[in-house]
Amino acid sequence: xxxxxxxxxxxxxxxxxxxxLKLFALSAIVVILGxxxxxxxPNIMLPSVTLSNVQSLQIKDHWSGLSQFAPIQADYDLVLSxxxxxxxxxxxxxxGSVTQTTSIDIPAEQVEAFIAMLETAKLEQGPYEPYWAxxxxxxxxxxxxxxxxxxxxxxxxxxxxxxTPWGAKIDDVEYVIASEIPIQAxxxxxxxxxxxxxxxMINEFQP
Numbered sequence: 001x002x003x004x005x006x007x008x009x010x011x012x013x014x015x016x017x018x019x020x021l022k023l024f025a026l027s028a029i030v031v032i033l034g035x036x037x038x039x040x041x042p043n044i045m046l047p048s049v050t051l052s053n054v055q056s057l058q059i060k061d062h063w064s065g066l067s068q069f070a071p072i073q074a075d076y077d078l079v080l081s082x083x084x085x086x087x088x089x090x091x092x093x094x095x096g097s098v099t100q101t102t103s104i105d106i107p108a109e110q111v112e113a114f115i116a117m118l119e120t121a122k123l124e125q126g127p128y129e130p131y132w133a134x135x136x137x138x139x140x141x142x143x144x145x146x147x148x149x150x151x152x153x154x155x156x157x158x159x160x161x162x163x164t165p166w167g168a169k170i171d172d173v174e175y176v177i178a179s180e181i182p183i184q185a186x187x188x189x190x191x192x193x194x195x196x197x198x199x200x201m202i203n204e205f206q207p
Contacts, residue, residue: 053147054080054115066136068207069093074198076104083108091198098201106192117185123175128167130157139163154182
């Protein structure tokens with residue numbers, strides 16, 4: 001005859017007991033991996049900026065440097081209405097020596113594409129540090145969204161064609177955007193920002 005198994009051993013070897021142990025171990029692994037990934041992969045998608053909750057947008061596109069035109073400034077104050085962004089732009093040269101104001105109307109289709117592009121930007125929490133490689137070239141571009149959940153700011157003072165890196169501030173928390181996505185998003189609405197007026201002002205400027 002085979003020796004009789006102890007009751008405790010029979011209980012531990014029961015399939016339901018083994019399944020519970022496996023599920024417990026799996027849950028522990030998931031929790032541990034979640035913590036590791038939260039530390040190792042701090043990137044998050046840009047929150048709060050969607051067509052459903054954007055109320056207004058202010059854009060600043062400024063440049064300063066060694067130039068008789070500096071500072072060159074373009075400021076946009078826009079409100080979202082029926083999907084479109086409408087409002088005014090104010091252009092100025094040489095500390096406001098020459099200014100001009102015009103109306104702005106960005107169609108809903110372009111607004112939707114603009115915001116959809118921004119929503120793909122990945123953010124890494126941390127302080128923003130602009131990229132500077134030369135002198136007499138000091139850009140400053142900022143987009144400030146007012147939403148029903150608060151403000152979202154995206155900005156850069158970095159030199160170069162794409163002005164990377166960019167910074168962001170959401171709920172008083174600072175982030176860094178290491179990609180070209182903000183400038184690519186701006187290019188979507190650029191045809192409606194009437195920058196040709198600013199170019200004409202520069203060509204006709206008399207110091």
